[in-house]
Amino acid sequence: MKIVLPGGTGQVGGILNRALTAAGYEVVVLSRRPTRDSHLQWDGRTLGPWAKTIDGSDVVINLAGRSVSCRYTEENLRAMMDSRVDSARVVGEALAAARRPPRVWLQMSTATIYAHRYDAPHDEATGVIGGSEPDVPRYWDFSVHIAKNWEREQQQARTPRTRKVALRSAMVMSPDRAGVFDYLLWLARLGLGGPVAGGAQYVSWIHDHDFVRAVQFLIDRDDITGPVNLAAPAPLPQRAFMKALRKAWGAPVGMPATKWMAEIGAFVLRSDTELLLKSRRVVPGRLLEAGFAFTHAEWPQAAGELVRRVRQERSHT
Numbered sequence: 001m002k003i004v005l006p007g008g009t010g011q012v013g014g015i016l017n018r019a020l021t022a023a024g025y026e027v028v029v030l031s032r033r034p035t036r037d038s039h040l041q042w043d044g045r046t047l048g049p050w051a052k053t054i055d056g057s058d059v060v061i062n063l064a065g066r067s068v069s070c071r072y073t074e075e076n077l078r079a080m081m082d083s084r085v086d087s088a089r090v091v092g093e094a095l096a097a098a099r100r101p102p103r104v105w106l107q108m109s110t111a112t113i114y115a116h117r118y119d120a121p122h123d124e125a126t127g128v129i130g131g132s133e134p135d136v137p138r139y140w141d142f143s144v145h146i147a148k149n150w151e152r153e154q155q156q157a158r159t160p161r162t163r164k165v166a167l168r169s170a171m172v173m174s175p176d177r178a179g180v181f182d183y184l185l186w187l188a189r190l191g192l193g194g195p196v197a198g199g200a201q202y203v204s205w206i207h208d209h210d211f212v213r214a215v216q217f218l219i220d221r222d223d224i225t226g227p228v229n230l231a232a233p234a235p236l237p238q239r240a241f242m243k244a245l246r247k248a249w250g251a252p253v254g255m256p257a258t259k260w261m262a263e264i265g266a267f268v269l270r271s272d273t274e275l276l277l278k279s280r281r282v283v284p285g286r287l288l289e290a291g292f293a294f295t296h297a298e299w300p301q302a303a304g305e306l307v308r309r310v311r312q313e314r315s316h317t
């Protein structure tokens with residue numbers, strides 16, 4: 001089976017590429033700056049020779065998009081939007097033009113599409129899409145706006161022979177360097193992994209092995225289309241999330257941070273506090289309903305397994 005990964009050079013692409021190649025799939029990555037034989041050049045915006053590799057492939061998983069870990073300046077927000085919308089549009093055009101289109105197009109989306117909320121979890125059926133919450137900074141709307149436009153581009157694509165699924169993924173936790181788990185662990189090891197702004201905001205997450213298994217499940221299940229939440233069934237408040245991570249690593253203290261300290265930290269790290277402060281309480285309604293069983297359903301156990309892999313991998317380097 002041949003799988004094409006537009007934008008497959010990043011964190012999620014690395015996880016999928018390794019796992020799918022090991023499972024015997026032929027994986028082709030589309031990149032703006034190819035560095036390997038299995039990479040093909042594209043610009044993420046316009047049709048080109050790369051589209052030939054989609055014709056006759058079995059699965060496309062589009063991961064392209066400017067990193068969201070940055071200051072939310074006007075210029076960066078525009079790049080975050082355009083890179084996602086343009087790449088989804090041109091993937092749709094390549095599928096529409098293919099003589100033998102793939103049978104499924106998994107399009108990355110995000111759990112951030114849902115509203116900032118503490119009181120109840122969002123599943124696909126009853127969840128509330130964000131963008132009109134009171135008491136949150138207005139610029140938070142923009143991430144929701146990006147996610148909605150991103151998904152709309154896939155929905156509108158005319159690909160009658162290709163099933164379409166939007167992956168509303170939570171943060172994918174893997175031991176990879178420079179991934180989100182690496183960053184959180186770094187904070188915990190520095191003694192900075194305490195509650196931020198009280199720590200009541202929910203963190204949604206998914207273990208990398210379950211992410212890969214869920215993707216394979218969605219490739220195989222011909223009856224599933226539309227948005228699917230990829231998140232472990234037990235999101236938890238940031239305070240408890242970081243406590244479990246500290247325990248898994250053996251970090252004795254986690255200094256609490258106020259909102260203003262988080263603002264300064266985010267500024268120094270050239271990131272944005274929305275990533276820390278928005279309450280993302282997202283659960284995998286459709287996956288569970290379809291019979292998907294999580295291997296890592298609870299964070300303390302998942303964090304323990306990830307820490308073990310980090311220690312193992314880094315003892316060899």
Ligand SMILES: NC(=O)c1ccc[n+]([C@@H]2O[C@H](COP(=O)([O-])OP(=O)(O)OC[C@H]3O[C@@H](n4cnc5c(N)ncnc54)[C@H](OP(=O)(O)O)[C@@H]3O)[C@@H](O)[C@H]2O)c1
Pocket residue numbers: 007008009010011012013030031032033043044063064065066067068079083087108109110111169170171172173180
């Ligand atoms: N990581 C997570 O936990 C997570 C959770 C939910 C959703 N997502 C979404 O899933 C996607 C993949 O995540 P990731 O963590 O693997 O991201 P990543 O590490 O930032 O990689 C994304 C890839 O997109 C390509 N890209 C960047 N800017 C682009 C542009 N302007 N036009 C076209 N392509 C561009 C890059 O590939 P080249 O430079 O090789 O072209 C890059 O390797 C992203 O859209 C992200 O928002 C990620």
